[in-house]
Amino acid sequence: MAYSVLRLRKVSALGIPRVLQADQGSLWRFHLEPEFGEFLRLGLLTRNYKKNSGSPKFDFTGTKATSKFDFTDLTCPHTWYPIARKKKRKVILHVGPTNSGKTYNALKHLEQSSSGVYCGPLRLLAWEVAKRLNKANVPCDLITGQEKELVEGATHKAVTVEMADVTSVYDCAIIDEIQMVGCTQRGFAFTRALLGIAANELHLCGDPAVVPLVEDILKVTGDDVEVHTYERLSPLVPLMNPVSSVSSIKTGDCLVTFSRKDIYAHKKIIERAGNHLCSVVYGSLPPETRTAQATRFNDETNDFDVLVASDAIGMGLNLNISRIIFSTLQKFDGTGTRDLTVSEIKQIAGRAGRFQSKFPIGEVTCLYKEDLPLLHSSLKSPSPLIERAGLFPTFDLLSRYSQAHPKHGLYQILEHFVDNAKLSSNYFISNVEDMMKVAALVDELPLGLQEKYLFVVSPVDINDEISGQGLAQFAQNFSKTGVVRLTEILAPDRVKVPKTPTELKELESLHKVFDLYVWLSIRLEDSFPDREVAASQKSICNKLIEQFLAGNRLNSPTRVSRYLRRQKF
Numbered sequence: 001m002a003y004s005v006l007r008l009r010k011v012s013a014l015g016i017p018r019v020l021q022a023d024q025g026s027l028w029r030f031h032l033e034p035e036f037g038e039f040l041r042l043g044l045l046t047r048n049y050k051k052n053s054g055s056p057k058f059d060f061t062g063t064k065a066t067s068k069f070d071f072t073d074l075t076c077p078h079t080w081y082p083i084a085r086k087k088k089r090k091v092i093l094h095v096g097p098t099n100s101g102k103t104y105n106a107l108k109h110l111e112q113s114s115s116g117v118y119c120g121p122l123r124l125l126a127w128e129v130a131k132r133l134n135k136a137n138v139p140c141d142l143i144t145g146q147e148k149e150l151v152e153g154a155t156h157k158a159v160t161v162e163m164a165d166v167t168s169v170y171d172c173a174i175i176d177e178i179q180m181v182g183c184t185q186r187g188f189a190f191t192r193a194l195l196g197i198a199a200n201e202l203h204l205c206g207d208p209a210v211v212p213l214v215e216d217i218l219k220v221t222g223d224d225v226e227v228h229t230y231e232r233l234s235p236l237v238p239l240m241n242p243v244s245s246v247s248s249i250k251t252g253d254c255l256v257t258f259s260r261k262d263i264y265a266h267k268k269i270i271e272r273a274g275n276h277l278c279s280v281v282y283g284s285l286p287p288e289t290r291t292a293q294a295t296r297f298n299d300e301t302n303d304f305d306v307l308v309a310s311d312a313i314g315m316g317l318n319l320n321i322s323r324i325i326f327s328t329l330q331k332f333d334g335t336g337t338r339d340l341t342v343s344e345i346k347q348i349a350g351r352a353g354r355f356q357s358k359f360p361i362g363e364v365t366c367l368y369k370e371d372l373p374l375l376h377s378s379l380k381s382p383s384p385l386i387e388r389a390g391l392f393p394t395f396d397l398l399s400r401y402s403q404a405h406p407k408h409g410l411y412q413i414l415e416h417f418v419d420n421a422k423l424s425s426n427y428f429i430s431n432v433e434d435m436m437k438v439a440a441l442v443d444e445l446p447l448g449l450q451e452k453y454l455f456v457v458s459p460v461d462i463n464d465e466i467s468g469q470g471l472a473q474f475a476q477n478f479s480k481t482g483v484v485r486l487t488e489i490l491a492p493d494r495v496k497v498p499k500t501p502t503e504l505k506e507l508e509s510l511h512k513v514f515d516l517y518v519w520l521s522i523r524l525e526d527s528f529p530d531r532e533v534a535a536s537q538k539s540i541c542n543k544l545i546e547q548f549l550a551g552n553r554l555n556s557p558t559r560v561s562r563y564l565r566r567q568k569f
């Protein structure tokens with residue numbers, strides 16, 4: 001299977017040339033930080049490293065790269081982390097429903113430790129933890145793929161899980177939302193942190209459904225494991241009736257729907273009724289905009305008292321929601337439409353009635369009566385057990401395989417691992433479909449394996465045309481001249497307040513391109529010298545998007561009804 005690559009220069013409304021023909025796949029793109037030495041993770045890669053690219057940094061197995069060695073044997077991933085294996089870690093699982101104080105209690109241990117790291121699934125969570133620790137006089141760095149805010153004398157770090165450092169030693173560490181080990185795309189980053197963080201105490205917070213798997217995985221590491229179970233701190237009441245009409249929408253409601261178009265259609269219907277204004281939160285909004293929207297919703301002094309959101313509210317944001325209203329219990333997951341899982345329903349519903357918030361009792365219902373039975377039964381059911389954790393080979397393994405098969409491109413190497421990986425029953429090989437799309441693209445360019453790998457693990461949304469195109473042009477220019485000037489690729493001065501949903505979407509994509517540039521500039525400082533320009537363009541995009549959302553400028557010919565599956569309001 002091969003993907004076609006670049007077709008350049010058809011300019012979009014915002015001045016971005018359209019390129020990249022790629023298969024449509026999963027909508028959610030992740031970024032990861034692999035095991036190829038500290039230099040990539042900490043951003044010390046330079047154009048010259050290519051000279052040394054043949055020699056893997058670590059040799060945990062003591063084997064040489066030969067075609068006889070079985071590179072695809074991934075049955076003992078705990079041996080990839082020798083520093084953690086020198087420790088007998090005390091692992092404490094904090095498990096329970098949403099809003100039960102799991103993270104709160106784990107953070108207390110972190111605050112009291114002499115050194116530590118918090119690993120969360122989202123930048124927003126890492127931001128919040130860094131803020132909280134610094135406020136508590138525990139100096140804490142914030143490190144995500146795109147930000148590095150270092151605090152003088154810091155003994156602690158709050159990071160996104162992909163940035164977890166498996167070569168340092170800590171007194172205490174937290175991995176939040178540990179059930180994400182089961183995520184088909186990002187699961188392996190959680191597995192890596194679980195096996196690789198070298199801490200005396202390792203706190204894992206999440207859903208009880210992950211307990212048997214974690215216990216089983218940790219049988220071979222020699223760690224001590226304790227399970228602490230929590231109860232929800234404030235009640236969550238499933239309602240017997242659906243929301244009958246738009247006039248029943250009230251302050252503190254959060255309407256949940258899964259397509260961007262439905263979000264804007266519902267916002268428009270609610271606002272047209274004249275009683276409420278809506279903030280919106282969904283995955284492709286820049287994180288800063290999501291936070292600004294959440295803050296506006298939480299702020300009682302303005303009229304934006306209703307939220308319309310996707311499952312992007314499921315984790316991370318602290319929201320004053322009184323009632324969750326599911327507009328649907330189905331979502332499109334990149335390949336097809338499916339019912340929400342029990343854990344997804346519980347995770348989203350659990351956002352209502354946050355402990356010590358303005359609405360301490362949460363309610364949950366649906367827009368349509370026929371969805372109520374599934375909602376009620378899901379809220380009563382335990383989440384199905386998570387049976388396997390994601391796994392992905394380290395860069396060292398990929399590199400050794402490449403040495404033994406020098407003619408193979410990165411696409412072929414990844415394909416080989418996906419097709420042939422040998423795994424123990426606790427693991428599955430991560431879904432690397434999107435990475436393979438990027439690999440197919442960079443394999444066309446004269447780049448070394450590490451350079452290609454860097455683009456493959458970057459936070460590009462390859463299924464977003466503009467974002468994918470940005471990556472393609474960055475990689476092309478980098479391979480040609482070694483230096484990528486932002487202004488050669490983008491015409492930022494043409495960015496303007498969007499007037500239509502299409503323009504808004506383009507602006508969101510453009511934000512992703514600038515974000516990608518910042519990410520690359522942290523790792524290839526000399527080759528991507530315009531980080532400040534990219535960062536300031538990012539913030540201009542945020543402001544323009546916020547201006548659009550504040551002004552409720554959705555005045556295009558978009559017909560609301562066209563986007564709604566079923567007519568209710």
Ligand SMILES: Nc1ncnc2c1ncn2[C@@H]1O[C@H](COP(=O)(O)OP(=O)(O)OP(=O)(O)O)[C@@H](O)[C@H]1O
Pocket residue numbers: 096097098099100101102103104105205233350354355356
């Ligand atoms: N003992 C406590 N004293 C004061 N506030 C608390 C306490 N326990 C929890 N909280 C607050 O209650 C809210 C929910 O707690 P927390 O975020 O730890 O829940 P959680 O179980 O991790 O939820 P989720 O599964 O949604 O991540 C937070 O705002 C937290 O600060």
Ligand SMILES: [Mg+2]
Pocket residue numbers: 102103104176205
């Ligand atoms: Mg939590």
